[in-house]
Amino acid sequence: MTPQSTLMVVAPIEASREAELRHLLARMNSEVGVADPGNPLLPFSQFSTLHFARFVILDDATAEDLRAYGADPLPPTKSLAFLCDCDGPADHLRGELAKRAGDGLRKIFSCCLEFPADCDLEMWMEEHDKPAATAYTNWLGRTVMQVLEENDLRSALVTQLQSSTHANASPQQVWRALQAFVASEQRGGRLVLTPPSPTPWRWRIKDLLHLFGVPLLLLLVSPLLLLYLPFFLIQLRLRESKDAEIVPRADAAFVKNLASREDRILTNQFSAYGNLKPGTFRRWTLIFLLFAVNYTTRHIYNRGFLARVNTIHFARWVFLDNRKRLFFASNYDGSLESYMGDFINKVAWGLNLVFSNGVGYPKTYWLVLDGAKDEQKFKDYIRRHQLPSEVWYDATPGITAFDMERNSRIRDGIEEHAMTDAEVAEWVKLF
Amino acid sequence: MxxxxxxxxxxxxxxxxxxxxxxxxxxxxxxxxxxxxxxxxxxxxxxxxxxxxxxxxxxxxxxxxxxxxxxxxxxxxxxxxxxxxxxxxxxxxxxxxxxxxxxxxxxxxxxxxxxxxxxxxxxxxxxxxxxxxxxxxxxxxxxxxxxxxxxxxxxxxxxxxxxxxxxxxxxxxxxPQLDWEGRRSTSGDKLTYENLCALGEFVLGxxxxxxxxxxxxxxxxxxxxxxxxxxxxxxxxxxxxxxxxMVLRQLEQDVRGFWRFADAQTNSDEAARLDLAEKMVGRRITGDPLLHARAQAITVGGTSADDARLNDFTYDEDRDGTMSPMGAHVRRANPRNSDFSAGTHGLWSKLVHMTGFGRTYTREDIIASTRFHRLLRRGREYGSKLTAEQRLEQAPPDAVVTGLQFACLNANIARQFEFVQNAWLMGSKFDGLNDESDPLLGNREQVAGCPVDKFSVPSAHGVRKQIQNVPRFITVRGGAxxxxxxxxxxxxxxxxxxx
Known part of the structure; x- marks a missing residue:
């Protein structure tokens, strides 16, 4: 099994070169916001382990909101962020990027401050990496290659099913016939189903240590946490009752720019950026919560769904600017309206847990209640904090996260030696 | 309040x-x-x-x-x-x-x-x-x-x-039945599908x-x-x-195209042709549901016996679409589900489902909470009505165009009309489907290289039948x-x- 990882290079943009940078980025696209996979600057499709990538300009349009909390806005900065979700270690991808797209990346990053022309690109990217506080992968271990191979498998099987008569065949007969078909296609080299690579032992040890270490640690400090809990709850409720909601509708031109980048393929990108509520209480609450959520995404929610939502491919929360700002990025299936609908109707509690620590969020109650359930305020809040992705790459357009899960189940059935009638009947329904 | x-x-x-x-x-x-x-x-x-x-x-x-x-x-x-x-x-x-x-x-x-x-x-x-x-x-x-x-x-x-x-x-x-008297409580999750909708879904204020x-x-x-x-x-x-x-859209319907397609797919067998057309629509031509009446009536519909016969059903008992295909027009337009997947009862099971567990089949819980996506339809037909025989004939050169002046009322266009049109009707991945959009309304324009011109008809005993090359039957001619x-x-x- 090949674990997935993320990288995020962040560097401030040299003000005088912002226009040039935007021009460079726009040239990488085949249509507004959607990358040309083979663009000469960064030919994304040549990196076979890359699931998603994007360039975003971090520009805090809501900085002034802090004044409502009696704090001064952070100094305005514009930074370039480059994000990748990939198979295998990020170090490896960084090396490959530097080796095979070095010229293009240098051209892009040269528009940033702190980029000496003679620097070692790989090292520079590592130095400017911002690790995710929480990273979510829809399916741990599912590689780009696997997604593509399994999608080909499904397509071939669907075509096969339509071209031959299975009308009177029993599910068992259909299953056996498809297994034979796949075996012959594999022999002919028309279908490939690469077996998973062995799990790196270093990763496995680290993962096990994390799996057991975190609960152990929590258990050890739990007496302290329990003692603090009543004070925490009082502080929380005091703050929740007076924290200002800042939820005006986002500017129409701003929304139009965002929307121009959406719904071009079946999957969409989402980037959001905002300030934490000032003070240590919210900061440490969020640090703790994201640490806890990261535990669940690492060990529990890595099999096709994040709580009730199964349309998210990759997502991450990243602290920036000394943990005074939070950046959120995700890749999801369907339109933003349905994505926000899922947030509100299916996982409002989870959204509240994290984002209610952000400035201006709709009023919550005990950290998980209300908040996102105030539908229109929440939707306006989301849109206003969103950032346009200047360039966005999806290695597997047209294949939703649900498709991927279903395709893997189809493959499982093909590779299975024995299934009961009931199992086969369920499997056949996958087509 | x-x-x-x-x-x-x-x-x-x-x-x-x-x-x-x-x-x-x-x-x-x-x-x-x-x-x-x-x-x-x-x-x-x-x-x-x-x-x-x-x-x-x-x-x-x-x-x-x-x-x-x-x-x-x-x-x-x-x-x-x-x-x-x-x-x-x-x-x-x-x-x-x-x-x-x-x-x-x-x-x-x-x-x-x-x-x-x-x-x-x-x-x-x-x-x-x-x-x-x-x-x-x-x-x-x-x-x-x-x-x-x-x-x-x-x-x-x-x-x-x-x-x-x-x-x-x-x-x-x-x-949808509008809650004129404010009888409906909107607080909390709804574990059953109901037809009574909060007035504010359709009337502002x-x-x-x-x-x-x-x-x-x-x-x-x-x-x-x-x-x-x-x-x-x-x-x-x-x-x-x-x-x-009010959303107003003029939808021109290729009536002959629809029936001639169904005819060609079924070798002109009258019963099979009607059956396919009904599967695409998701109701009998008479308006009756494709699902059998429920043994235990749920008052989804109104109070009249007719409405009970026509509307007292959900798709919970037809999760695989063997009675009404998942992609059938009326099932897409109103999937009739509650806030949680069927079989969620009590606090514990709600907690299990809320955290994303307890799924019993792959497609479970893909779509939920129909109550936020209802439309009050007020459309009227236009053009000339064709007889059953005329529908199967080649269109004469002077054929009168026909269709629907679609009109619907809703308080939130984005969450109601646009969501239903986008995610459910046009959506090529609706309810776990692939390569198909609404069999009636679909524009058949590929998205991200994915075709949208198929229509799946699941069967109770084996592989679902996939109908290929479904033409466009409806063209939008105007709207505001x-x-x-x-x-x-x-x-x-x-x-x-x-x-």
Whole structure:
């Protein structure tokens, strides 16, 4: 099994070169916001382990909101962020990027401050990496290659099913016939189903240590946490009752720019950026919560769904600017309206847990209640904090996260030696 | 928030009635040339309200405005900006919207007969009358409008097809039931599908399914003393209250294309042809559901025995689509599910499902919470009704075009009409499907290289049948988003125009 990882290079943009940078980025696209996979600057499709990538300009349009909390806005900065979700270690991808797209990346990053022309690109990217506080992968271990191979498998099987008569065949007969078909296609080299690579032992040890270490640690400090809990709850409720909601509708031109980048393929990108509520209480609450959520995404929610939502491919929360700002990025299936609908109707509690620590969020109650359930305020809040992705790459357009899960189940059935009638009947329904 | 009694007197009748007895109707698309004159006409317009009249009226007039229309009537910009973003942008104001609604290819706005870029009407006057009484009334109204600063852009005709839509299926079988008395509690998750919907889903100024008032223009009370009060903002008058948004779309239907396709797929076997057509629609041609009646009735529908027979079902008992395919038109348009997947009962099971566990099959819980995505349909057919024989014939060169003047009312266009159209009807991945969009409404335009011209018919005993190369049967010919104001709001708008 090949674990997935993320990288995020962040560097401030040299003000005088912002226009040039935007021009460079726009040239990488085949249509507004959607990358040309083979663009000469960064030919994304040549990196076979890359699931998603994007360039975003971090520009805090809501900085002034802090004044409502009696704090001064952070100094305005514009930074370039480059994000990748990939198979295998990020170090490896960084090396490959530097080796095979070095010229293009240098051209892009040269528009940033702190980029000496003679620097070692790989090292520079590592130095400017911002690790995710929480990273979510829809399916741990599912590689780009696997997604593509399994999608080909499904397509071939669907075509096969339509071209031959299975009308009177029993599910068992259909299953056996498809297994034979796949075996012959594999022999002919028309279908490939690469077996998973062995799990790196270093990763496995680290993962096990994390799996057991975190609960152990929590258990050890739990007496302290329990003692603090009543004070925490009082502080929380005091703050929740007076924290200002800042939820005006986002500017129409701003929304139009965002929307121009959406719904071009079946999957969409989402980037959001905002300030934490000032003070240590919210900061440490969020640090703790994201640490806890990261535990669940690492060990529990890595099999096709994040709580009730199964349309998210990759997502991450990243602290920036000394943990005074939070950046959120995700890749999801369907339109933003349905994505926000899922947030509100299916996982409002989870959204509240994290984002209610952000400035201006709709009023919550005990950290998980209300908040996102105030539908229109929440939707306006989301849109206003969103950032346009200047360039966005999806290695597997047209294949939703649900498709991927279903395709893997189809493959499982093909590779299975024995299934009961009931199992086969369920499997056949996958087509 | 205490529910205040719905004010029928202040509402246009379309919110409460379909005007079924007024079988003749046409929709006049108008441009406003002279705001002051138009305002004067609007102040005296004989608007039909939602009050029950005895005897029932012989005719009815309903009025609605686009955003352009409100601006021409000199409604203050600040007030106009209080309407929803979709309404302000309009149906064709953004390419992203056209992509989401599937208005691309032949259905793209630049081909529209009305409502396309630069061709958006300011107002629609919908007129309804008893048989034989429309023409004279229409002429006199037209005269009055023309003399009052309006220009008639187009008259969208309608045809009484006797409760049947052009393909030949009984139409308008299922409608949401509006909670006029505020009986429904919207708090908490709903574990069963219900047809009773919070009034605020369809009428502005009342709480919606989230228990909140949908955004609409609020004006300080001093400036608009005779508008209704805003329930949720003290000291404010509510321009939206007792009004709603209306989505109007002219959908041309290729009736012969539909039946000839079904015929070709079934080797002209009459029963198989009808069966396939019914599977695509998701109901029998008579309007009956494809699912068997429930053993234990759930009152999803209204109170009449007919409605119970037609609507007391959900798809929980047909999760694999062997009775009604997942992709069937009416199943897409209203998947009839609750906030949690079927079988969620009690606190523990809710907790398990809430955290994403307890799924028993792959497609479980992909779609949920239908209650936030309901539409009140008020459309009318147009063109000529074909007989069953004519439907199978090649179209003569002088064939009259036929279709639906689709109209629906909703308080939140983005969450209701646009969501249903985008995620459920046009969505090529709806409910775990692949490579297919709505069998009736689909535009068959590929997205991200994925075809959308298939239709899957699951079978109880084996592999689902996938029908290939389904043609486009419906082409959009026009459309716009309108605000259908309450009576007092209309008078307010009319006065704004005269100042």
């Amino acid at each position: 205490a529910f205040t009694q719905a004010d029928y007197q202040d509402m246009q009748g379309l919110l409460r009635f379909g005007y079924g007895a007024l079988t003749e109707a046409c929709f006049l698309l108008l441009r406003i040339e002279d705001a002051a004159a138009a305002g004067l006409w609007l102040e005296g317009a004989p608007l039909a309200t939602a009050e029950v009249q005895i005897p029932p009226p012989a005719k009815a007039l309903q009025l609605a405005f686009t955003c352009e229309g409100l601006r021409k009537l000199r409604v203050a910009e600040e007030t106009v900006n209080g309407f929803s973003a979709e309404f302000l942008s309009g149906m064709v104001g953004d390419e992203n919207r056209s992509r989401r609604l599937g208005d691309i290819g032949e259905s793209a706005p630049q081909h529209w007969q009305w409502g396309g870029p630069g061709n958006v009407p300011d107002m629609v006057a919908m007129i309804y009358a008893r048989p034989g009484q429309l023409e004279a009334w229409k002429l006199s109204l037209e005269d009055g409008l023309k003399a009052s600063g309006f220009v008639l852009l187009q008259c969208l005709p309608t045809t009484d097809m006797g409760g049947v839509e052009p393909f030949g299926f009984v139409d308008g079988v299922s409608q 009342y709480p919606n399914e989230y228990g909140k008032n949908t955004g609409r223009p609020l004006i300080s009370k001093q400036q608009a003393a005779d508008l209704p009060d805003a329930e949720d903002a003290a000291g404010h008058a509510d321009l939206g209250r007792n009004g709603t948004y 988003y309108f605000f259908l104001p309450g009576v007092r709001a209309l008078r307010y708008i009319a006065r704004a125009a005269r100042i």
